[in-house]
Amino acid sequence: MANALMAPATAELTIRKSRFLARIENVASREEALRIVADLRRQHPGAAHVCWALLAGGQSAAVDDGEPSGTAGRPMLDVLRHRDLDGVLATVVRYFGGVKLGAGGLIRAYTDSVARALAEACLVPQVARLRLCCVLPYAREGWLRRELQAAGAVLEAVEHGQAVRVVLSLPCDQADNLRRRLDENGGGQVCWEAT
Template identity: 45%
Template sequence: MSRSYPSTIAAPLEHEIVITKSRFITHVVPVADVADADRAIAEVRRAAWDARHHCTAMVTGVLGDQARSSDDGEPSGTAGVPMLEVLRRRDLTDVVAIVTRYFGGVKLGAGGLVRAYSTSVSEALDRATVVRRVALTRVSVDVEHADAGRLDNVLRSWVDHHDATLGDTTYGAAATFELWVPAQELDVLRADLAAASAGALDPIVGDARVVDVLP
C-alpha cells in the first residue's frame, strides 16, 4: 500500500470576513519551509502595519511534521491554535495562514474569537485549489523525432488513466519524454510502451520522489 502525504495549496489567496464590526483578513500562502513562511508573515505585517493583531499558523515538511502558531496578543489559545487545527483537519502542509484583525470596538469573548479565527481560515481554504502530493517514480522515454508526436498523444492518454503525470520533454539527438509514475504502474507502462512501439521502446526508471499533482 502506498503511503499518503499531506496536500498543499496551489497559490496564495486572501479572504475577509466581518464579525461584530471587527475585520478578519486571512492570507493563506503556500511555502517551501519555515523561513519562507516567516517572510510571508513579515510581508503581511508590513502591508497591514496599522492592524492590532496578525495571528498565524503554519505547517511545513513533506509529512507535515513541523507546526507553529501565534496568538499575537489575543488571549492565549483563541487564535493561533484554532487556525492550526483547521490546517490539520484539512491535512495540509507547506502552508501558512495569517489572519489580520482590525478591532471593531466590541469584544468577542474567548469562544467568539476561536470561532472567528477558525472560520476565517476555513472559509479562505474553501476557495483554495488543493494540490495532492504523491510519491511517484521518474521515468524517461527516448524516441525518434519522427515518432515524437504520436508518442506524445499515447503518453498523455496513458497518464490520465494511471494516476501519473507528464514532466518536461527535451529535444536533443532524440525526443526525451519525462513521466512521473506510481511504482505499482511501472510494469504496466513497460508493457504498454512495448505494445505501442512493437517492442522498440524501453523506459528508463529513475528515482522516486514526492511530487505535487494538480487536480
C-alpha cells in the same frame, strides 16, 4: 487519505470592530508558504497581524504573529488537521478594531475564520503520485507526449541533449500499466532512469 483544495477559498468576519480576512490555499512547501505570507504583509500594511498555519508534506507550522501565544496559529492548525488536509496554508489577516477580545475570543475568531473559509472550499482527495524518468530518441518524443496525454500523466520536465530526457508523474496505481505500454510500443528505445 488526506484532502486538498480544488481552489483557494476565502472568508471575512467582523468581530467587535476587528476584521478577520481568511484564506485557505494549496501550497507545496514551507518556502512557498513564507512567500505567500510575505506578500500578504505587503498587500495589507495596515494590518495588525498576519497569522498562519501550514500542513504540507509532513511540515507543519502555527504562527501567532504577535497575538498572545496559542491564540491564533495553533487553533488554525487544529482546524486544518480536523479536516484531514495536507498541502494547505491557512492565513488570517487581522485589522484591529480597538476592542480586545481576550484569549478565548481570539481562539474563536481565528478558528471561525478558517472554518468559514473551509465551508466555502471544495475538498478533493489527494492521490498518491509516482515520478518516472525516461530517455528516448528525438524521433520518439511526439509519440511519447501523445501516450502521456492519453494516460493522464503530467509532463514535469523535458531536457533536450543527445537524447530527450522526460520526467513525468501519474497516480501510483497507473504507473505499471503506462510503463509496460511504453516498453511494448517503444521499439526498445525507451530507457528508464531513477528519479
